[in-house]
Amino acid sequence: xxxxxxxxxxxxxxxxxxxxxxxxxxxRGVPTTIVDLPSSAGAEVAExxxxxxxxxxxxxxxxDAVDAALDVATSKAPLRALVxxxxxGGTVRLVNKDGSAGDYxxxxxxxxxxxxxxxxxxxxxxxxxxxxxxxxxxxxxCVLTASVAAWExxxxxxxxxxxxxxxxxxxxxxxxxxxxxxxxxxxLAPGIFDTPILARFSDEIRDGLAAQxxxxxxxxxxxxxxxxxxxxxxxxxxxxxxxxLDGAIRMSPR
Numbered sequence: 001x002x003x004x005x006x007x008x009x010x011x012x013x014x015x016x017x018x019x020x021x022x023x024x025x026x027x028r029g030v031p032t033t034i035v036d037l038p039s040s041a042g043a044e045v046a047e048x049x050x051x052x053x054x055x056x057x058x059x060x061x062x063x064d065a066v067d068a069a070l071d072v073a074t075s076k077a078p079l080r081a082l083v084x085x086x087x088x089g090g091t092v093r094l095v096n097k098d099g100s101a102g103d104y105x106x107x108x109x110x111x112x113x114x115x116x117x118x119x120x121x122x123x124x125x126x127x128x129x130x131x132x133x134x135x136x137x138x139x140x141x142c143v144l145t146a147s148v149a150a151w152e153x154x155x156x157x158x159x160x161x162x163x164x165x166x167x168x169x170x171x172x173x174x175x176x177x178x179x180x181x182x183x184x185x186x187x188l189a190p191g192i193f194d195t196p197i198l199a200r201f202s203d204e205i206r207d208g209l210a211a212q213x214x215x216x217x218x219x220x221x222x223x224x225x226x227x228x229x230x231x232x233x234x235x236x237x238x239x240x241x242x243x244x245l246d247g248a249i250r251m252s253p254r
Contacts, residue, residue, distance in 0.1 A: 001141045001184070001233050007031045007077040009069065011060055011121055012086035014040035016195035017145065020222035021083045021229050026052045028230070031076035035060070035069045035086065035121075060086045060117035066124050078132045082125040082142040083229050087114045087163075089197065091156040107159040114163035115170075118144055122174060122185070130181040138236060139182045143229045144171060146189040146242055152251035164189070168242045175240030184239040186232045191246025193220035213247040220245065 008025045012018035013034035025032040026049050034055045036042040042055035056072045058065035073079045090110045094102045122142055129140030146167040153161025167187055175185040192198070192209050198219065201209075210218045228245055232238045 006080035018085035110159035
């Protein structure tokens with residue numbers, strides 16, 4: 001997808017994988033709208049990155065707020081790239097240590113944010129892209145974020161793994177659905193990346209996680225996710241695919 005005279009939108013863009021992607025797009029000269037929660041550092045990030053970056057607060061499940069963010073993006077230039085990174089984790093066991101059943105409400109919330117939120121952003125962004133004039137035979141490209149947990153979810157990850165498996169299942173169907181509009185859809189499935197979520201853990205735990213990666217035996221760098229997302233945007237033959245970005249890791253049960 002040629003991003004000359006185009007805009008991009010990145011959800012979860014205030015930190016981690018999303019921030020690295022926003023930075024890469026801005027460095028390329030693409031006007032980019034950051035979508036993140038009102039409580040995030042999105043406004044500060046946009047100010048730091050300069051005039052090409054804008055912040056529009058939204059919960060990805062909120063159709064009106066996402067539409068408002070899309071208005072911001074399209075006010076800069078036609079929206080031709082979406083990178084959807086927003087999501088959350090959380091631990092739910094089917095049976096707790098005290099014998100009680102797992103937390104149903106937390107399960108629903110995690111699936112709602114990671115899977116239903118993905119559908120909401122994808123449908124609204126695709127509707128904007130479908131109105132674009134084609135450039136080199138394309139109107140837009142959407143890059144979603146799955147996870148290796150879609151295949152190897154660990155104990156306690158059942159809501160997150162369920163949601164990310166849903167994103168994997170969504171990818172090919174969405175690509176086929178949007179092919180008539182000349183919009184591509186791919187997903188990236190990162191393994192263990194050095195994001196603010198892992199920053200809370202001790203060096204010992206982080207080193208242990210890094211040692212599980214066969215090669216390179218380290219945590220993934222957010223910039224590596226961003227460069228892969230931009231490659232998907234650039235490469236018109238990438239469509240309907242979920243790409244593992246994990247250093248060949250296969251997660252253990254716990």
